[in-house]
Every structure is written in C-alpha cells, then in structure tokens.
Amino acid sequence: MSPDTMTASESLSNSYVPLIASIDVGTTSSRVILFNQLGQEVSKHQIEYSTSASKEKFAAAGRRRLSVDVNFGEVREPQPIFSAEGIAIEANEYLEIEDLEIDKFGPTLTFPKPGWVECKPFNILAHVVQCFAANLISVNKVNGNRISNGLPPYRIRSVGIANMRETTLVWSKETGKPVVDYGIVWNDTRTVDIVTEKRNNTPQEYQEHLRSKTGLPLYSTYFSCSKLRWLLDNEPAVKESYERGDLMFGTVDTWLIYHLTSNNAFVSDVTNASRTGFMNLDTLDYDEELLDYWNIDRKKINMPKIVSSSEFYGNFEVPECTRETLTSIAWGILNDFCQRKPSVPIQGCLGDQSASLVGQLAFKPGAAKCTYGTGCFLLYNTGGKKLISKHGALTTFGYWFPHLENEEHAKPHFALEGSVAVAGAVVQWLRDNLRLIPKAEDIGPLACRVPDAGGVVFVPAFSGLFAPYWDADARATIMGMSQHTTSSHIARAAVEGVCFQARAILKAMSSDAFGEGKVDVDFLEEVAEETYEQAPLSTLAVDGGMSRSDEVMQIQADILGPCVKVRRSPTSECTALGAAIAASLANPNREDRVMWKDLKDVKKWVFYGGIDPKEVPEGKIPTPQVKIFSSKSNDKVRRHHWKMWEAAIERSKGWMKSIAEDEELSNGKATLQV
Structure with a gap:
C-alpha cells in the first residue's frame, strides 16, 4: 500500500492527518522533513555530503583497517563527518553520509582550488529525491500501524522548499542538463578580481x-551576478549556450522546482x-540597468520568473533522470505518490535564512x-518598509505571502540582514586546533566554569570581519591574557566573541530602523531604564547548533542586556518549518488551507x-x-x-593591510640601499 493512497484508510475513516513535506537543501546536506500541524517532525531523512577533501583524506589514509571479521571481511576505519556547526555526526536509519567508494557521480561538494567551492547540481536533485522516497517508505510503515489501530493515516498535502541562496547554476533549455557539471556555491571567492575591477571603475x-x-553591497563575491559573469567569461560551453x-540561469530553488514539477516551472521566489x-x-523584477552593468544580454539568457514565496508552482513529479539513483522499490513508491489524485503541489519557496525567519x-x-x-545569520523584519542600511547591513526580502487576508501581512516583507563570519567555526577551532574540548557540545559547560572571561577578549575574525565592520584585512586576536588565564577563560571569550558580534549587528539594525536624526545612539541600551515594550527590538529568536546550549544562550542574553530576550524555538528545524508554513498558506x-x-x-x-491563549481564562494561559x-x-x-569589545575590534582591524604596507616599505628601503 502506498502511504498516500486512500483506499484502505477510507474504509476505516473519511479523515486523515495532513502533513507538509519540506525540502531543505543546505551547503553541506539535503533533507526532507514531514511536519504535522504542531510543527513536529513526523518523518525525516537527510543525506550529509562528503567532500573532495574527505575523498583525499580517505585515499591518504591508505584505507587503513581497524579489524578483520571472519564473516564480513575487512572493516575500514570510519571517516569523521561534521555538521555545519562542527558537531560530529554518524550515519543512522534517518541520516546517510555520501559513500565516496560507491558513488560514481563523485562528491556533491568540492574545493578544486583555494577559495573555490563547487556543488554538483545533479547530486543535489538526486539526494532530494532519495530523501523524499525514504520519507514515503517511513510514512507507509507508520500508516499501516495507525490504520490497524483505528487511527486516521497521514497524508502529504503540499511541498515547500528552502535552499542555500546565491549558489549559481546554469543548464540547457534544450536538454534540462547542466551546461557544466558544477554550480558555484555562495561562499566561493573566485570572482574577487571581477568585483574589484568593477569597484575601481565605478564612481x-x-x-x-x-x-x-538591489539593497546589496555591489562588490562582494557573495552574490550570483559576479558568479554568472565568471561562468560566461571562463567556460566556453556556457558562453556558447548563452x-x-x-542558457538557463537559476539558483538552487529554481533548479529544484524546474525538475520536480510536471510543468517544469521556471521560477524563483523573491527571497532568492x-x-x-x-x-x-521596488519593481520585484529584473532590472535592465543592473543586467547591463554586469554585461548580461536579457535576450540571450533564460531567467526564471520572479514569484511570491507562497503560491502554486506546479505538481510534484519525479524526474526520470534520477531513476538510476533509486532502488526499484523507491522508484515504484515515488511513482505511485505522483499519480495519486489530487496531485501534490509544490507551493512554498524561501531562501534558507528567510525560511528560518518564518520558521521562528x-x-x-x-x-x-x-x-x-x-557563521551567524541575523535577519531583522522591517515589514513593508525597504530600508537601505547606513550601518553595514544589507537589504533583502523576508517573505511574501500574497494570499493572506490581512493586507499588511500579504505585502512583501523586507528584512535587514547581517552576517557573522565565524560562529560554530570558532568552536571547531577550539576543538580541532587547540584541543580544548573533545566535542563541540562541551563548549558551554567549559565556558561556564568561570563567571566571566577574566579580562580576555577573543575577536574570532579568522577570515576578516563581516557586518557591521566589513574589514577583510582584520584577523583573529586574543587580548587581555595573563598568567591567571585558563582554558575556560579562552572558551568563554570565544563564545562571547560570537555573541558580541551578534549584538553589534542588532545595534546597527536598530539604528537603521529607529535612528533617523540620532547619532551614535545604542538603542539596545537606551531603553534599559524604560519599559520593555518600548524597545525597538524586544526578542531575538534563535536556532542552529550553538543555540542548543543553554549556557551559550544565557551568555548571549547577558550580552544583549534587559531590553532583548532570547527565545529558542521548540523545533531545531526552523528553516524547513518555514518552507512548510509557506506551502500551507x-x-x-x-x-x-488544510494545515x-x-x-x-x-x-x-x-x-x-x-490552544488559543485568548480563549483561555486568565491565569490558565x-x-x-x-x-x-x-x-x-x-x-x-x-x-x-562592550567597551572592551569595541576596543579589541579596533585593534584587530587592518592587520593584513598593515603587514602588506610594512613589507612594501621594507622592500623600498632595501631597494634604496642597493
């Protein structure tokens, strides 16, 4: 029995329990999660990517064996895989790790050169389909038990998608296949020369x-525009297709929707x-002036239609090209699912950080x-008001749910966004480089062995400083150490360094939103002596790896002060939940709307x-x-x-530039002496 055919269930009951499937594609994994009305995970399956680095490490290890079993032969030493937050993970019933020994398509994520990060579009599509099949198999088993116990079965009613943003893919309109077998991932930096030249030649x-x-800093390697330009300039096949x-251009959401809908919908939502x-x-459409600036001819390239985050895109269908990656059982179950009536629509789409805002x-x-x-990603909802930041944040869209009855809610919602380059990465560094902790989860307890950092300030600018400082020449520094300093002080200073950066971004955002006519006002402190409700920012909703630590979140709350409360979501999968909400509405x-x-x-x-709190007697909410x-x-x-932190930031800035200037000066003196 297919999990979504209603023949057996209808003989017991005319009802069913609706579920929404969320496809969540991140930088290091793909997953599909089925949510119920309570926002709980009913089923989940994830494939964590191995990488080219993992493959090289595996080969270098010479396939060392730990033991030999007489029945099963030689057993290889398992290779550690870490999540984006630096937490060690192992394969289980719900989580697969790419097997580089048997996967003929190679790793999904590769690093061909320093600063280059590539992904395989076909692998991403195949992993999503595999995860979807695994969920259907799981729900099929659960439904059998529910029906035998007289309970209504689960039924998937719609699908939402959340995805890593800016990652740039190009494929052929004629064949639907990638023009080159890779996409350029959002954090790739190969376009630095392109953006530098643009900046130097633009008034x-x-x-x-x-x-x-655009609301974006023009000269960052982060965004898709320079990535597309690089592909056109450096890949002959891309240029010829163009x-x-x-040539079809899109981000991960467009690629997935195009291949997973029966009508090959070619769309991208506003957040992507x-x-x-x-x-x-302002126009919610492509701008000819912007395209001209990047020397893109709109008549030569196929660009997806820009749509809302919550509307019908097309009915879910499994692409034939993924068949060889599936077992015959999985393929059969997926086909049954696609043929059921009514069809299951894909009708929610959000970039990952916007999806997290909605899921929170x-x-x-x-x-x-x-x-x-x-790293850390902060979004600040500014509603229907577009704010161009004067304090280092960028302007983006939070979501657009056009079918909501409330006119204000139905408008596109803008957001200010700021990023911290290093968050969980500093925990990884403490674990792997300094070996202060055996597991990432130990950082909170170690940091809380001391009441404060003992005068130590850790600026974790391993690859420069992002918002609101924007200094690529800054480097990580640890200041204020003495003979009294212990590993706990360093661990606490590292956690505080992440939390201070989050505070700096929130301070900048509140200044953008409320600081007209006011100079150098710290809105997170200004209302400390006023009522809590008067604060421009009253709650910071948190999710992600470090948010699971009570100790770390208490440190964050202490650094923010009494004006801002830190609220941790009941679900750890806020990004996927956000896509489900978009699909439901x-x-x-x-x-x-069934959910x-x-x-x-x-x-x-x-x-x-x-339970609606307004419908409950006072005192029993x-x-x-x-x-x-x-x-x-x-x-x-x-x-x-906070003053100590600001002083440390100033001392961390311009480090690489200062070294370069000193070297240039030294070389000049040497030349003069000669």
Whole structure:
C-alpha cells in the first residue's frame, strides 16, 4: 500500500492527518522533513555530503583497517563527518553520509582550488529525491500501524522548499542538463578580481544608485551576478549556450522546482531572486540597468520568473533522470505518490535564512532571528518598509505571502540582514586546533566554569570581519591574557566573541530602523531604564547548533542586556518549518488551507499546542513551547565589557593591510640601499 493512497484508510475513516513535506537543501546536506500541524517532525531523512577533501583524506589514509571479521571481511576505519556547526555526526536509519567508494557521480561538494567551492547540481536533485522516497517508505510503515489501530493515516498535502541562496547554476533549455557539471556555491571567492575591477571603475555616486535598487553591497563575491559573469567569461560551453539563447540561469530553488514539477516551472521566489544582484527591490523584477552593468544580454539568457514565496508552482513529479539513483522499490513508491489524485503541489519557496525567519515565527516588524551555524545569520523584519542600511547591513526580502487576508501581512516583507563570519567555526577551532574540548557540545559547560572571561577578549575574525565592520584585512586576536588565564577563560571569550558580534549587528539594525536624526545612539541600551515594550527590538529568536546550549544562550542574553530576550524555538528545524508554513498558506481560499489558516494560526499550533491563549481564562494561559533567556547581567559590568569589545575590534582591524604596507616599505628601503 502506498502511504498516500486512500483506499484502505477510507474504509476505516473519511479523515486523515495532513502533513507538509519540506525540502531543505543546505551547503553541506539535503533533507526532507514531514511536519504535522504542531510543527513536529513526523518523518525525516537527510543525506550529509562528503567532500573532495574527505575523498583525499580517505585515499591518504591508505584505507587503513581497524579489524578483520571472519564473516564480513575487512572493516575500514570510519571517516569523521561534521555538521555545519562542527558537531560530529554518524550515519543512522534517518541520516546517510555520501559513500565516496560507491558513488560514481563523485562528491556533491568540492574545493578544486583555494577559495573555490563547487556543488554538483545533479547530486543535489538526486539526494532530494532519495530523501523524499525514504520519507514515503517511513510514512507507509507508520500508516499501516495507525490504520490497524483505528487511527486516521497521514497524508502529504503540499511541498515547500528552502535552499542555500546565491549558489549559481546554469543548464540547457534544450536538454534540462547542466551546461557544466558544477554550480558555484555562495561562499566561493573566485570572482574577487571581477568585483574589484568593477569597484575601481565605478564612481561612488553610481555605486550608491545601484545599491539602492538591489539593497546589496555591489562588490562582494557573495552574490550570483559576479558568479554568472565568471561562468560566461571562463567556460566556453556556457558562453556558447548563452549565444544560442539556450542558457538557463537559476539558483538552487529554481533548479529544484524546474525538475520536480510536471510543468517544469521556471521560477524563483523573491527571497532568492533578491540575492542575485539583478533584481530591483521596488519593481520585484529584473532590472535592465543592473543586467547591463554586469554585461548580461536579457535576450540571450533564460531567467526564471520572479514569484511570491507562497503560491502554486506546479505538481510534484519525479524526474526520470534520477531513476538510476533509486532502488526499484523507491522508484515504484515515488511513482505511485505522483499519480495519486489530487496531485501534490509544490507551493512554498524561501531562501534558507528567510525560511528560518518564518520558521521562528518572527512575523512582526521589529522581530529578529539569529541562526548559529558555521557563521551567524541575523535577519531583522522591517515589514513593508525597504530600508537601505547606513550601518553595514544589507537589504533583502523576508517573505511574501500574497494570499493572506490581512493586507499588511500579504505585502512583501523586507528584512535587514547581517552576517557573522565565524560562529560554530570558532568552536571547531577550539576543538580541532587547540584541543580544548573533545566535542563541540562541551563548549558551554567549559565556558561556564568561570563567571566571566577574566579580562580576555577573543575577536574570532579568522577570515576578516563581516557586518557591521566589513574589514577583510582584520584577523583573529586574543587580548587581555595573563598568567591567571585558563582554558575556560579562552572558551568563554570565544563564545562571547560570537555573541558580541551578534549584538553589534542588532545595534546597527536598530539604528537603521529607529535612528533617523540620532547619532551614535545604542538603542539596545537606551531603553534599559524604560519599559520593555518600548524597545525597538524586544526578542531575538534563535536556532542552529550553538543555540542548543543553554549556557551559550544565557551568555548571549547577558550580552544583549534587559531590553532583548532570547527565545529558542521548540523545533531545531526552523528553516524547513518555514518552507512548510509557506506551502500551507499558498491556497487563495482560506478554507482550502488544510494545515494552518494564517500567521496567528501557525503561532497557536506551533507555540501553544493548538490552544488559543485568548480563549483561555486568565491565569490558565498555556506556556509557550519555547525557552526564554533573559539577561542576568549588571548594567555597569555589561557596558564595560562592550567597551572592551569595541576596543579589541579596533585593534584587530587592518592587520593584513598593515603587514602588506610594512613589507612594501621594507622592500623600498632595501631597494634604496642597493
């Protein structure tokens, strides 16, 4: 019995329990999660990518054996795989790790040159299909038990997609296959020469004009525009396809929707399209001036239609090209699923950080979220107001749910975004380089063995400083050590370094949102003596690896102070949940939304377990299924520590530039002496 055929179940009951499937493609893994109305995971399957680095390490190890079993032969030493947060993971029933020994397609993630990061588009598609099949098999088993016990079965009603942004893929309109067998990942830096040349040859006034359209810093290797330009300049096959009008350009969301819909829908939602550098935030469409700036001829390239985050894109269908990657059982179950009536639509799409904002239920203007992964990503919801930051943040879209009845909620919602380059990565460094801790999870307990950092300040700028400082020449520094300093002080200073950077971004964002006419005002401190409700930012919603530590989140709350409470989500999969919410709200008619009816309904079910607090007598309001961390810090001590942090930042800036200038000066003196 297929998990989504209703013949057996209808004989027992006319009802079913609706589920929404979320496809979540990150930098290092692909997963599919099935959510119920409470925002709980009913089923989940994940494939964690191995990398070219893993393959080289495996080969270098000479395939060492740990033991020999008489029945099963030689056993190889397992290679460690780490999540984006630096947590060691092992394969289990719900999590696979790419097997580089048997995968003829090679690793999904590769690093061909220093600073280059590539992904295989076909692998990503195949992994998503495999994860979807695994979930169907799992739900099939569960439904058998539910039906035998007189319970209604589960049924998937729609699909949402969350994906890493900016990653750039190109494929052929004629064949649907990649023109080159790789995509350029968001954190690839090969385009540094392109963006540097653009910056040097563009007047400052014109730079600001273009930035007002995109909301993005023009000269970052981060965004898709320079990546597409590099492919056209360096890959003859891409250039030839472009000249023929055959080239299709898109980010990961576009690639997946194109191949997973029966109508090959060629679309990108606003949260992804706004990261390409080609989209005008005001018109919600591609801008000819921006395309001309990057020397892209709109008539020669196929670009996806820009759509909302929550609407019907097409019905789910498994592409034939993935058949060889599946077992016959999995292929059969997927085919049964695709042939059922009514068809299952793909109707939700969000870039990963926007999906996290939605999954954290940060719907109100002024709400903010922080995801602690390898780095930190902070989004600050500004509602329908587009703000171009004067303090180092960039402007993007949070979401667009056009079918909501409330006119304000139905408008595209803007957000300010800031990134911290190093978060979980500093924990990895403490574990792997300094060997202070055996596991990433030990960082919180070690840091809390001491009440403070003992005067130590750790600026974890291993690859420069991101928002709001934007100094690529900065480097990591540890200051203020003495003979009293212990491993606990260093661990605490490292955690505080991440939390201080998050505070710096939130301070910059609140200044953008509320600082008109006010200079050098710290809005996170200004309202400390006023009522909590008057704060421009009252809650920071958190998720991601480091957020799982109570100790780390308490440190974050103490650094933010009494104006801002830290709220940890009841689900660790906020990104995938955000895509599910987008899919649920896509139906134009409210009565057709089988999971959640509107944003308030989402909060009622996910935070309060289906109970509306307004309908409960006073004093019996259910406790939200979230954990809140409030500051326990002393105002004077907290402000002193912030001044120490700012001083340390100033001493960390310009390190590489200073060295280069010193070397240049030394070389000049040597020449003169000769």
